[in-house]
Amino acid sequence: xxxxxxxxxxxxxxxxxxxxxxxxxxxxxxxxxxxxxxxxxxxxxxxxxxxxxxxxxxxxxxxxxxxxxxxxxxxxxxxxxxxxxxxxxxxxxxxxxxxxxxxxxxxxxxxxxxxxxxxxxxxxxxxxxxxxxxxxxxxxxxxxxxxxxxxxxxxxxxxxxxxxxxxxxxxxxxxxxxxxxxxxxxxxxxxxxxxxxxxxxxxxxxxxxxxxxxxxxxxxxxxxxxxxxxxxxxxxxxxxxxxxxxxxxxxxxxxxxxxxxxxxxxxxxxxxxxxxxxxxxxxxxxxxxxxxxxxxxxxxxxxxxxxxxxxxxxxxxxxxxxxxxxxxxxxxxxxxxxxxxxxxxxxxxxxxxxxxxxxxxxxxxxxxxxxxxxxx
Ligand SMILES: C[S@@+](CC[C@H](N)C(=O)[O-])C[C@H]1O[C@@H](n2cnc3c(N)ncnc32)[C@H](O)[C@@H]1O
Ligand SMILES: [Zn+2]
Numbered sequence: 001x002x003x004x005x006x007x008x009x010x011x012x013x014x015x016x017x018x019x020x021x022x023x024x025x026x027x028x029x030x031x032x033x034x035x036x037x038x039x040x041x042x043x044x045x046x047x048x049x050x051x052x053x054x055x056x057x058x059x060x061x062x063x064x065x066x067x068x069x070x071x072x073x074x075x076x077x078x079x080x081x082x083x084x085x086x087x088x089x090x091x092x093x094x095x096x097x098x099x100x101x102x103x104x105x106x107x108x109x110x111x112x113x114x115x116x117x118x119x120x121x122x123x124x125x126x127x128x129x130x131x132x133x134x135x136x137x138x139x140x141x142x143x144x145x146x147x148x149x150x151x152x153x154x155x156x157x158x159x160x161x162x163x164x165x166x167x168x169x170x171x172x173x174x175x176x177x178x179x180x181x182x183x184x185x186x187x188x189x190x191x192x193x194x195x196x197x198x199x200x201x202x203x204x205x206x207x208x209x210x211x212x213x214x215x216x217x218x219x220x221x222x223x224x225x226x227x228x229x230x231x232x233x234x235x236x237x238x239x240x241x242x243x244x245x246x247x248x249x250x251x252x253x254x255x256x257x258x259x260x261x262x263x264x265x266x267x268x269x270x271x272x273x274x275x276x277x278x279x280x281x282x283x284x285x286x287x288x289x290x291x292x293x294x295x296x297x298x299x300x301x302x303x304x305x306x307x308x309x310x311x312x313x314x315x316x317x318x319x320x321x322x323x324x325x326x327x328x329x330x331x332x333x334x335x336x337x338x339x340x341x342x343x344x345x346x347x348x349x350x351x352x353x354x355x356x357x358x359x360x361x362x363x364x365x366x367x368x369x370x371x372x373x374x375x376x
Contacts, residue, residue: 122149306351
């Protein structure tokens, strides 16, 4: 390949990135996580997987899948011919095992997904690594996984998801997002809620496998399910925050008025509609942990511990700095101490992978403030 470029090594893959093409080194964690999750999925299914990378860029992610996970067939697609040239070059740089069938395609996502569907092909794992909101693609992308197959998608429109830009949140997700202390989790849940609704239109739904908040991007893996009557209606609703006492709680979608259950204030803000169910499947997280332990991947293991810990906690979290300000504390409340004391008092409590200084609990906020004060 001619022109300016950089040479990189990530995982077992070597690749070049021409200066004018997109590659984000910060997305390494999500690519590592994807490789380990793919190994987990192959373990679960008991066979090598058929994978499609719908927006492959220079191919880093797809090539790593082919080299580092039990893959039988992989399709790498990008709509930009220059990216596809880089993918072909990068494939040559790496010794892809001869029993992995590799196909390179230069097509628009929608055209490719409909073509796959018309050919009656299906994939075990569908990667959709979009810039901005993935909503424009997810209808098409949902045509590609087999029943019970996995869609692993990215959203980078964090300003909309986390409540800084309201209009695009309404446009893309039909939802109100909020710049609350747990605004990023609200964003993940809005994303999941809207994704569910898009599947529900066609008698489908998704079981979340995991949500990974990387700060600048949200990664979500979901398993496609068939069945209108089993659509998880009970897990679509609102996250409500009291502006009087700061307690957070969820409400079902059909409830559209209400006061704070803790202090009876009418001054409550609503976020949603959003997904109020589990963000992670604990069994799947355990399988990824097994793969991460074998690989000795300490960063992913640390993240997984937090994700496993938060599985049974309620939606939304509180942040220690806000708590410190609201309770007029001299020192930042210690998150581990808070979680421990809340548990001792019989509440559900955990840390959260969304925020180092965050914690989840079903305790009313006045209880949290009292405990934080005692811990000073
Ligand atoms: C975020 S980058 C992909 C990065 C890559 N997955 C990685 O991990 O390095 C998005 C890619 O999608 C491609 N793309 C954007 N819109 C597309 C479309 N409608 N159809 C196909 N490819 C598209 C762009 O050319 C770009 O390479
Ligand atoms: Zn209240």
